[in-house]
Amino acid sequence: MQRLPNELWASVFAFFDLSDLTIVSQVAAHWRAVAFDQPLFWRDIGIDSLSQGYLYWSKLRIDAGFDRPLALTVIIYDVDDNDRSTVTRELFPIIASCIGRVRRLDVLVPGDLFATLCDALTLPAPLLEDFCLDLSPGGRRGLLLPTGIFNASPGVLRRVSLDTITLPGGCIPAFTTVTSLRLAVADDEWYEFPPHIFDIFPSTRDLYLYGGGVCCPRPLPRATLDRFARLDFLDIGYPESENIVIFLGLPSGEIHEIVASHSDPRTVRAALAQLDSEGGIHVTFVADQEDVRVVFQSATTGRARAFTETAADFERGCYNAAFIIGEPGIAERIVSLRVPSSLWSTIHLGVPADNHISFLILEMDETNGQLPSAPLQCPKLCTLIVEAKESIVTTMEQLFTLSAAVTENDLEIHRVVV
Known part of the structure; x- marks a missing residue:
């Protein structure tokens, strides 16, 4: 069987799902090498367990890709004292070990782990195109994003989603190329529209805003109002009557497309008043x-x-x-x-x-x-x-x-x- 060319084995293994590849990789060294080289094995890594076996296989899959780009998703909702040690000593180092070749990074962890996570997030990520960070588990508020994220260097990052995170007051160099931005807070939380949002995200054309409600400080800087008016797309998801703030309190009339969720009649009328009369x-x-x-x-x-x-x-x-x-x-x-x-x-x-x-x-x-x-x-x-x-x-x-x-x-x- 080993006389068959690797290309033929690869064609056969391409029909396997991830579970099958894991099983056949343990049959023989040759099969292991072929299985580990399958893109399905190393290209999209998901970690949602802190068990030793799960983390072991996750590291194997990451290493199997060598220096090839990959996507990494980490979802951990709850941690106890034992889990906290595992997160600090094993999980976050896994993120740090591959962040230099990650194209898409999705991380959902309790907010009280954020300070430790920042050690990995401040490393260079030159290939990163899509970044999602959700710190909503645990109910922590006021978590400030570091300005030095991703080594404070602009790359190819285009899409960013931030949940339950406070933006800093200064510039974030790694975010200067972002064209699509999603900002969210808890459904029962109000927040103030960040007046410096376009200082941090100067290239943003698509904006998504979700939460319990938003208020607009007065007055907003003229530069902020001008940049908001030049958005191509806006998606807002506040409860019912809270959406009207966007149509009455911000210069949204020239935005090409706006999507509003769960809007009350007054908001619908205000939005349609922005169409030519x-x-x-x-x-x-x-x-x-x-x-x-x-x-x-x-x-x-x-x-x-x-x-x-x-x-x-x-x-x-x-x-x-x-x-x-x-x-x-x-x-x-x-x-x-x-x-x-x-x-x-x-x-x-x-x-x-x-x-x-x-x-x-x-x-x-x-x-x-x-x-x-x-x-x-x-x-x-x-x-x-x-x-x-x-x-x-x-x-x-x-x-x-x-x-x-x-x-x-x-x-x-x-x-x-x-």
């Missing part, structure tokens, strides 16, 4: 098993405001961001509507009969293949598109029945298989 609006509903997103996009500028809710909030009789479709000033501006079949029975109730919708797309996301039967009248409709996956079959007779339920006009009907 006269042009048409495209409305899109996107649904998955957990969430529903409603997207309002200006037909003239392309600027979009989206609202995400849990799927349960779209049950009939519950509040959801679709309510504004029927409000004066919005209803007559909607020129196109895209809706999944699973939401049709809820959405059609809020669409006024005198709407101006001329373009309707029905996305068949239910496997029964049945087109909606509830009427959604669109008196100015010109085009009806039904999109379905290959496994969902709709007949022309069903399409004609649907068209009669939405308008009396002669329609351009398209059936699209995706």
Whole structure:
């Protein structure tokens, strides 16, 4: 068997999952060498246990990659006194040993371990592109990020996510290249919008803000306001009415796309007021098993405001961001509507009969293949598109029945298989 070329063995081992590779690596020295050389074995390392055996295999996998780039994820929620010694003497040294070749680093540990973790995080990380640090376990607050993180040298870092961490007042050289930033605190915690955020992250174009709420100090520096207004994308996730601070307290009107979670009616109205006041609006509903997103996009500028809710909030009789479709000033501006079949029975109730919708797309996301039967009248409709996956079959007779339920006009009907 050893006469077979390594390339053939590698092709066979490529069909194995990580557990299989671990098993076959213990059969023979030759198999061990081939198994250890598989990218699946060394490229993506996850550590979520402090057992000696788990840490042993984690170190083997890291060493098997030699100097090749890898991704490292460390998730430790709770530690007792014995675990604390293991973290300090074994886990954090593992991070330090490979941080120079890590491309993606995700670390979730209790906040009281942060001071020790900083010994590893202040080492050079020249290949790091994606960094996530979550110190929420344990409930510690006010943990200050060191300005010398990653040896205080700019590299290729593009995405940063920080949870339950306080930003320092000065510049962080390693973060000057970051284009996507996520800042989060606990759901029951308020925090002040950091006035120096763009001094630390001068290249940021996409910003994600989550927590219990945010307040804006007065006055914010003009440079901060100007940089905020030039963001390409903003995602905010505060409870209900807290999101309105972003639309009324910060210059968010020129941001191309904003997504807000769990917004109350006042916030929805404030957000849509930022779209141009006269042009048409495209409305899109996107649904998955957990969430529903409603997207309002200006037909003239392309600027979009989206609202995400849990799927349960779209049950009939519950509040959801679709309510504004029927409000004066919005209803007559909607020129196109895209809706999944699973939401049709809820959405059609809020669409006024005198709407101006001329373009309707029905996305068949239910496997029964049945087109909606509830009427959604669109008196100015010109085009009806039904999109379905290959496994969902709709007949022309069903399409004609649907068209009669939405308008009396002669329609351009398209059936699209995706």
